[in-house]
Amino acid sequence: MTYRTVKQFADAASPEELFTGQWQNRPSVLDDYKPYLDDRWSEGYTNAWKLWEEIVPLGYQGSCQRVRASLHDKRTSPRPVTARPPSPRAVAGWILRHPDTLTESERLQLKTVRAHCAEVDAPTGHVRSFAAMLTERQSERLPDWLDAVRQDHPPSLHSLAAGIDRGRDAVIAGLTLHWNTGVVEGHVNRIKMLKRQMFGRAGFALLRKRVLMA
Known part of the structure; x- marks a missing residue:
């Protein structure tokens, strides 16, 4: 062992520093399988033994210890902090409330949800249109609203539209007259x-x- 190697060991502040060297840049038998391991890791599979068993049929001829060493960096490296998605109850509350009562944060979160989920975006527009029709007593808009709901692909409001259509005369009276029950x-x-x-x-x-x- 040379003096340079001994000094490197003596000056190392952590065990990880002992694994730095020219050999790190050399090709590894695991290189061709790292994309597969990365995909499986992102899916939540972190067991080195199970992942080794998966890549052996794909042609990997190395040891399980090499797979475990490759996953060590993933376990010890800090993961990016991501915002927790809103709950379905929270999203439903934002949709049912008047847009003017939402905070700026709630407005932005709802906008993001609508941009990434068509099943939420379309019903949100229908719900708000129906709420405006109720508060402003615009019964003449009801037929067009029913047609728009039926033609929309997400079927979440189809049963509601069918029920309203069965009692259309009563609903129109409720949207027109000031008397109620x-x-x-x-x-x-x-x-x-x-x-x-x-x-x-x-x-x-x-x-x-x-x-x-x-």
Whole structure:
């Protein structure tokens, strides 16, 4: 062992520095299989033994230790930090809320989702168009809206459009007239709540009094 080699070992600050040298740039029997290993690594397969078993039928004649050494750098190198994708619940909330109520961050995230997912982009436009039709009472736009939904490829709103079409006269009346069944529905919900509270606790007479006096 030469003095130069001894000094290199003595000056090394970490074990990794001992593996630097001219031999690193030499061709390796693993070079032809590194693209395959990179693809499998990106897919989440990190077991060196399993990857070695996969490349042996492809013609690899080296040892498993060489594969393990090649994967060592991937395990120790820092991975790029990527933003966590929004949850489906969050995306649905952004779509259903008025665009003016979204923060700048939420607006940008929704724009990114719509740009990368056609199954979200098309229904978002339909939902917002329908919301504007409701708030502005534009019943004359309903037939065109139904046709646009039926012609769109993602079928997520097709069942909704079919249901609206079956009760089109009632929906148009709701979009045109100022009367609604909101008060009645409120009383129905109140009675259902009282029934759930009294279930198994009292008879019909007490339930009747609560419904009438509440």
